[in-house]
Amino acid sequence: MGSLLNTKTGSVRKRIESRTVPSRGPWRRALAKLVLDTFEDEAGEEYDASRFGGFGDYMRRKKIKLQNLDAEIRSSSAGNPPIFRGVVAHVNGYTQPSLQDLHRLIVGHGGGFLQYLDGKTAATHVIASSLTPKKREEFRRYRVVQPAWVVESVRAGRLLPWDSFRVVDEGHAQKVLRFDNGRVSSQINTNPPSAYKTQSRSSWYASQLKSVDIEAGTPSTSQKTLENHDSNAGANLIPSDDIQSDYGDFPSFNTLDATQTDFPVIEEAYVPKQAVAEIEEYYSPPRIIQSEPIPVTKPDSSTSPLPLAREPASLKTGMSSEEYNAQLLSDPKTRNTSVGNPEFLQQYYRESRLHHLSTWKAELKAQLMSAAKEKSQTQTSRPKLGPGVRRYILHVDFDSFFAAVSIRKHPELEGKPVAIAHGTGSGSEIASCNYSARDFGLKNGMWMKSALQMCPGLKVLPYDFPAYEDASQKFYAAVLAVDGVVQSVSIDEALIDVTGQCLRAGGSDGRGVSEGSIYGEEAKADEIAECLRASVKEKTGCDVSVGIGGNILLAKVALRRAKPAGQFQLKPDAVLDFIGELTVRDLPGVGHSLSAKLEEIGVKFVKDIRTLSKERLTSSLGPKTGAKMWDYARGIDQSEVGHEVVRKSVSAEVNWGIRFTNQIQAEDFVRSLCDELHRRLIDNLVKGRQLTLKVMRRAPDAPLEPAKHLGHGKCDVFNKSVMLGVATNAQDVIGKEAVSMLKSFNLSSGDLRGLGVQMTKLEPLKPGPMESSQMQLQFNKSPARKKVEQNIDPDDVDSPRKGDRHGLSAAESSRLAPSLNDSSHKPLNLSGTQFIMPTQADPEVLAELPGDIRSRLISQGKSRPDAVRPVSPTPLPRPRRQGTAAPAEFPPQSQLDPDTLAALPDDVRAEILAYYDPQQPSRPMPLEPPHAPSAGSLRLKKPTTPTKRRRGRPSTKALGNMKLTQSNFTAVRPRTSDSTTAEDAMRPQSSSSGHEVPTLDASEVSTEFLAALPEDIRQEILAEQRRAQQQQRIANTRKAPAPPLPPQRRGPVLPPLPARPTFTAQKLTQLPDLRHAVDEWHSAFSTEGPFAEDVAALSKYLHRVIVEEKDIDKAVSVVNWTSWLIGRQQQPAEITPTPRSSNGSFSSSLDVVAWDRALASLQETVVSALEERGLPPVDFD
Amino acid sequence: MTTFSAPVTEPKPLPSNQSALAASFTDFLTVSIHQILFLRSVYPRATFLPVRAYNYPVRQSRHPKVCDYINDAAIAVGTEILKGTITAVSIIISSLRTNQPLERYAFDLSGFPRVPVGEINATFEERKDDPSSSSKLGVNVSERGSAPPQTIDLEAQFRACLARLASACARLTPLPRDDEFSFTVCIEVREDALPPAGTTKEEQTWIVAEPGKVHLRSCTAPYSVSKAKSADDPQQQHQHLPPPPPKVSNGRAKTVPVRRVEAGELRLELWVEEARQKFNEPVD
DSSP: OOTTTTTTHHHHHHHHHHHHSTTSHHHHHHHHHHHHOTTSOOOSGGGSOOOTTTHHHHHHHHHHHHHHHHHHHHHHTTTSOOTTTTOEEEEOSOOSSOHHHHHHHHHHTTOEEESSOSSGGGOSEEEOSOOOHHHHHHTTTSEEEOHHHHHHHHHHTSOOOGGGGBSSOOOSSSEEEEEETTEEEEEEOOOOOOHHHHHHHTSHHHHHHHHHHHHHTSOOHHHHHHHHHHHHHHHTOOOGGGSOOSOTTSOOOOOHHHHHHHHHHHHHHHSOHHHHHHHHHHTSOHHHHHHSOOOOOOOOTTTOOSOOOOOGGGSOTTOOHHHHHHHHHTSHHHHHHSTTSTTHHHHHHHHOHHHHHHHHHHHHHHHHHHHHHHHHHHSOOOOOOOTTOOOOEEEEEESSHHHHHHHHHOGGGTTSOEEEESOSSTTOBEEEEOHHHHTTTOOTTOBHHHHHHHOTTOEEEOOOHHHHHHHHHHHHHHHHHSSSEEEEEETTEEEEEOHHHHHHHHTSOSOSOOHHHHHHHHHHHHHHHHHHHHHHHHHHSOOEEEEEESSHHHHHHHHHHHOSSOEEEOOGGGHHHHHHHSBGGGSTTOOHHHHHHHHHTTOOBHHHHHTSOHHHHHHHHOHHHHHHHHHHHTTOOOOOTTOOOOOOEEEEEEOSSOOOSSHHHHHHHHHHHHHHHHHHHHHTTEEEEEEEEEEEEEOTTSOSSOSSTTOOOSEEEEEEEEEEEEEEOOHHHHHHHHHHHHHHHTOOGGGEEEEEEEEEEEEEOOSSSOOOSSOOOOOOOOTTSSOTTTSOOHHHHTOGGGOOSTTSOHHHHHHHSOOTTOGGGOOOOOSSOSOOOOTTOOHHHHHHSOHHHHHHHHHHHHHSSSTTSOOOOSOOOOOOSSOOOHHHHSOOGGGSOHHHHHHSOHHHHHHHHHHTOTTOOOOSSOOOOOOOOOTTOOOOOOOOOTTOOOSSSOOTTTTGGGHHHHHHHOOOOOOOOOOOOHHHHHSOOOSOOOOOOOOOOOSSSOHHHHHHSOHHHHHHHHHHHHHHHHHHOOOOOTTOOOOOOOTTOOSOOOOOOOOOOOBTTTTBOSHHHHHHHHHHHHHHSTTTOOOHHHHHHHHHHHHHIIIIIOOHHHHHHHHHHHHHHHHHHHHHHHHSOOSOOHHHHHHHHHHHHHHHHHHHHHHHHHHHHHHHTTOOOBOOO | OOOSOOOOOOOOOOOOBHHHHHHHHHHHHHHHHHHHHHHTTSSOGGGEEEEEETTEEEEEEOOHHHHHHHHHHHHHHHHHHHHTOEEEEEEEEEETTTOOEEEEEEEEOTTSOOOOGGGTTSBOOOOOOOHHHHHHTOOOOOHHHHSOOOOOOHHHHHHHHHHHHHHHHHHSOOOOTTOOEEEEEEEEEOTTSOOOOOSSSTTOOOEEOOHHHHOSSOOSSSOEEEEOOOSSOOSOOOOOOOSSOOOOOOTTOEEEEEEEEEETTEEEEEEEEEOGGGGTOOOO
């Protein structure tokens, strides 16, 4: 045990233990008295009255008193094995056996207990269920144990190792040694499940529930675990020496038999009932508890104490919805039809009409597509229709499809009101009713109850899906027989574009307006419709109606007029009148919400829409709908027949039979819905990136049971979406997200009435292995560290151990060279793009690329400043201390690819070859082995990963691979001392002279790359870079022409900056330096006036500053500074006349004049320079 | 911009490509325009919010249309920078009464690099000095040169600019009291570049400016294009300008230098010009 942990515990422990010895000290006596009579004669100091100002004593005494109480407990539980001897515990926060119980357990078993934690080292163990993050950090180094440790130790009769009950784990980073079956294995520390969860699972309530289970006679998991433990206990019969204890210095009590027998006594005597349950709970190790199935209360109908009441009227008013649901589900029949049935979802989808229809439609669509494909293969391609051509669209629809088909089997019902529904129960919904029923006012979707009121003689027929399917197939056969483009709308309606046929019949191109051709076309359309109706009638025995119009909208609108069993052609000249008279509800795609919105802006009929401006519509309905309504009102519909709408979402939703009694059921149901969604995603060959959970919650004012049996009734609908980072259709991912969204709603599970999951932002599933679309980096094992034999690490290539390389044969050296095909050497793509710039990119291809991609590629290519520079993707060698001979660190010269060398720029080549020059014993930096790529190989050269760490310390040479280029410019220039006098400094420097250009070179290291690095490494790299730049600074010339661009340069190459004008031979550019120079100049010539040529030099410089450097401020500042210097010189001369000779003062006034003249000339220069730039003059101070 | 603490952060890297450069500058331009409008009281001072930019206290107009205009102008300037045609941006404060420019805040951008449009996202190559000249000139690497190069903190540069701008504005002659003012953003393009004035209304981000309403003096570039706006009329005015205006006498017109920024490739100079008109001198 670390001494750190025990610094204070020792004293605390001693203090506490001293109290446990019965025959010591007066306080013991006092305690006995305390027990007998707490109000009398407390002899201990702690029971004295506090003195004035003795507040500090208060806490101390309080603690002593508490310890006295503990001593009492200890004395009264002498029979307990003192398993906690040496333990000083402190309880932090809420624990499941409560603080009091833990206190009693610990103290009763010989432990010490601290109510107040003076310092962390005062206690040996901190007992907590969970810690706040702050405390977690605070107690990281201390023994923080779960309460289960206490309970279990008591149960086991010995001090269990606290380690397996730790609350604060060592973190993911630390590996944990596991001892299983004598084998020691190191594994990543797995995060134990959240302590809250552990607690709730094994809480009093859960155990209560379990005990209910036990009573109900179901096989109990706790019983199992009890047995489990019993077997464990048997295995635990081991010699006392081997008992794992953290406290070697405290003899462990190994009276196993005694504890076994003692145990029940302890329980009964000292452990309150709650804790018994707790112990029961903790009897098995917690990990087993966690893996137990969640205890779910499913009141069995046989054992349920609740009355089997079905009648909502008999319900208590204060009942919660969960309770109500539980009661409802207690009816086995209801239970089978609701989510209480595990098979519910399958059953639901088996029986749901809507589901049936939708899956049917999907099948139909697939059939239609294949049929259309066949057709297009046999048919010659239809003539392309240009814009502005008259079109003829048929909208074909069955009249009351379900009813009509069902009636065929019951000829006796012909002409009578017939409806199709699940049953005649008042709660069933009418799916379809025939026209004679509609005469009674019946509508599809009506409740059976009200329908029967309206039409008592209504005949109700059940669904007959096989017949519908058959009819639908025949219908589509007839539709497909028509020569035209077919689009299926649903199983019983279709759109057909017969433009081609009609135009042929009319004999026109559809553009010109000739009376005869239009007539012919319209007649042809009518004829087609007639034929179609006849053929469907013949095949299926049912009537279809056909609406004909110039577009889909008009066809649909015309169909309303055509029904029942008729056809109607909406002719172009009648369109506006016809549509205008319709109510907006009659337009396709206008539901009640849209029509309500339209009503708000005063629209009831379609013609009303025409009075509104498009802007008004878009502002109140949204841009798309508004524009659509505007078009619709004018009979315009741009959509085309046969234009399949791409599926935008896949969803699974259930809003019938949703009755949960607890949250777990709801979550399980969501998970199974997600499984269904997963199936559908797979069916549709898509995956999605956005998951939406739709939840219908019983409206607060809605009754517990809606009108429709197990229906959803009046609901509030909630939606929540989450963007998944990657498109997926994995059911576990979807399920997890959906469940967490459901949790985040925090709705009462009993109030849930409908649940749906929807996947949007779909992406097609690529054929092939069904995996995530995201590329995954493959982290291969670190190269070559373990297998030096097979694959020589480049580190070793240049290692001195390898000895003389020249002696190696070429074959061997090539074998030793790191293989590029070795996957372990594959560099990471660091540039953040999936496109890797090939070394030799085809410029044409490059030019074809979009600009942004190109520039990324270019910058990527640039991150390897020299594309053909030999670069090894291997980690860099460590800088070696002792200078070894250069050849030892290079591959033999013979290994260099001559082609590569030839391709190198001259200077680089020279440099590389220089390293092989025996004349050069040492070199500035260790170089990585230049690697010779095999000539002509199509290998994509990727940016290397230069930051493979070697031996812990981040390499400062991480970017060393650019040193080859850098060292080009680190030519050591001879330095000349600038021992120039002020006079010399003023000499005009007419020669073209350079100056320093301190540019921070951001291009050398990609910023993305830098950003990806850890902070410390980045700093080091930047420092390295700065140092390199420092060496790299070179003088610039004014007249330097742009150097011809090397062909491999890809980024925007900026021409060299025009040289900054400099002042004097010292190349002064900075304002402080200039001021200093002027200062010196002025003080040197203050008494005799400046030389004209110096003034001219400064003027020239200032002029250039303004015109070339474009820094007016600098020039003006210099002039102002000069002016101030002159002014300062004048002032003392005037105000405090120095005792000078008249001759001196005369000369002084002379030089004042000279300086003033100089200043005026400088100012004039500045103004004229400004004028040259087209600027007004400046004011000088 | 209103944060509560100013954590000392690493200086951000200097813009390393043309689009980053344009973004840095347009940000600065936006801040500057707001600040100029405040400093010159073009709009009532109460309509400005005290905010912080580049860790320097500045003011931002609260008027949504003013903000929109400034943002639009900055975006449009950014577009021109990316085209590489721009040489200067100026903000011209003009009198509403006489419709004459009074002050001009000029940002000289001729030091910006010119980069082909396709490579605006590519990192700049380091400006390579002519090696021949460097070898020729291996003399006089002064002591100063070997000192560690100061890392240029762009933010600090901008901050200094804003500070100097404030002091420069304080030195300006106050604008006439009995007048209201408007401002215009005006750009100058290179002589060889096409003026960005579009033909259709949608692409007409820039309009050719009237010389009298823009120029305090002639500018370096022949074409001056201005993004025009008057304070009361959010609609853009459309003006046309024939190439260079005649050289006019200076009168009392005056230049107040502000600052030059040199941070990597971002090289600009900022100065203020005051027009003769401000001093009620006749315009010839």
